Amino acid sequence: MKIKRIFTGIALLLLISMTVGVVSAYSLLNEDPVSGTYYTGRVFVSNTTFDPVVFFPGDKGTVTYVVTNGNANTSIKLTHGIFYDDDFQRISDNYDTSTTLGPLQTRPFSFTILADGPEGDYYPTFTMSLYDSNLNYKSLVQIDNTPLELTVVDQPDAYIQGKKKTINMQVANPRKNNVRNVILEVSGAGITATPSRTFVGDLAAGAKVPVNVSVTPDQETTLNLHLTYDNGNNPHEVSLNIPINFGVDKKQAEPVMSNIQVTATGTTYRVTGDVTNAGLETANAVMVTALPPAVPEDPYKTYVVQALKPDDFGSFEITFTTDGKATSVPVQVSFKDSDGNLYNTVQNVTVPDGRISASKDDGPPLVPIIAALVIVAIFVGGWYFYLRKKKQ
């Protein structure tokens, strides 16, 4: 008896479940099974995404409409998703097949499009056929032909053959959307650039990044700066040419020696003085040494003055010997610029001839010796003839 009751209960539950399933199946028809009301009014485009966000004229891209069924209990049958606009050419097919969107579910509809029109604001249309009506949706998209800005922030006044110089540049994105894969390439005939290719990466709208490139020109040429980037998946480029002309850098550091004093200590010359930076840039690692025919000697074979800012000065002291014949000795001042290029300036310093004469041997002075002997001979001869004459 008790088992019979249990089976009766189970049979009743199964019957109730079958009844609910019939009601649910009926609701797929976009119509409330009780009131007969259609629920397509709660179907809407919840999100629109253009990639890229802002197109260049001619750019390919995608647009994705996300359709949402706002009904809590009713599934919606969707057909014919269509994109159209006069200035955006649709490349992919429209959605011709029917599909069902469950309660509170979303579904994206993507189209590949091509921006055909000129710069401006556009409102392409997306339509979707529902059971009893059409869903029409317009969204704003822009076509903008503004490229990235590649600007030279600072560069040398002049370039010197074989010397490395730094060019400070800036890459800026004046567009309203992000761009990707920004790469700067530097090239030119006879140019050694470091780095020759700089990967900047993504650049947000309105952002700017500094890019520094060191170039070493072997000849006068044109430096080509080539900036490439992707707007969506569309490659774009910006080029900039910089003439590389050799000349004198007006701002270059210019160490000048002054207050030079030469003294001889033993057989060694000691030269002291000041080095003043008369240029407009910092002279780094300033060193002073004597060049041949001088032979630098301890304790100050080379004197390191260190860095000199513009108008700064430092004292130096060098010691050297000579071959005993030199009347002037070239003294070299070397320094490095901010790029590590080595510059040399040479200034002659007068030294007393023969100061280091330990090695100097020009032989006996023949002229005075001969003159002395002649004088003595005249004296002796004179007296000889005088005495001889007197004797006679």
Added chain:
Amino acid sequence: MFRTFIDILIRPGAFFSGMMGEKEESFKWPLVILLAGGIVAAGYGYLLGGATGQMMSGAVPGIGMIVTLFSVIGAFIGVFIFWLVWTAVVFVLSMAFKGDGSFKRTLQVIGYGYLPQVIGSVIALIVAIEYVPKIVVPTITSAMMQDPAAMQQVTMSLMRDPAMMELTQITTLITIVFLLWSANIWIFGLQHARKLSPRDAALCVGIPVIAYILYMIYSLGVS
């Protein structure tokens, strides 16, 4: 007085003939001549001693002044020492030729005969005033005092300075010329002072003079 000096320089034979008539030797003018020579020599010593003192001033503080002072005094006294020594040499040599005359008379004659060298010293001083400032003097440091070789090298460096070498050569020639002039006077003076023949007097004076000059020429060659 001026005429006396002219006679000494140009007519020494006549001058000494007249002088021998005096009974006592007067050292007034010889001493004046030697004093003048000493003062000029002191000036020359001041210039060269200053350079030497400058060379050593780095080794010991204040030594430069001392060296200069010694140079001045030494040059001044050296003239008188030379006078005595030279007189002694000539006097001894003249003894070999049986010279007859007092040492004082010989001293007087040698003193008069120094007059050309005073003139030569004045010229040498003028030349030194011109050349000494051109000499660049090396410095001996205190560390070098422990190294005789280094000190010798520095000293040689000073001696071989072009200006110093030119000064040495010029003053040597001047000294030779005026020493021979003095020798000429001494020969005449010695004839009367030591009653020698002209030949013997010439040998007594000429041998040491020529030897001294040859030594100066040798020094010039090896310096």
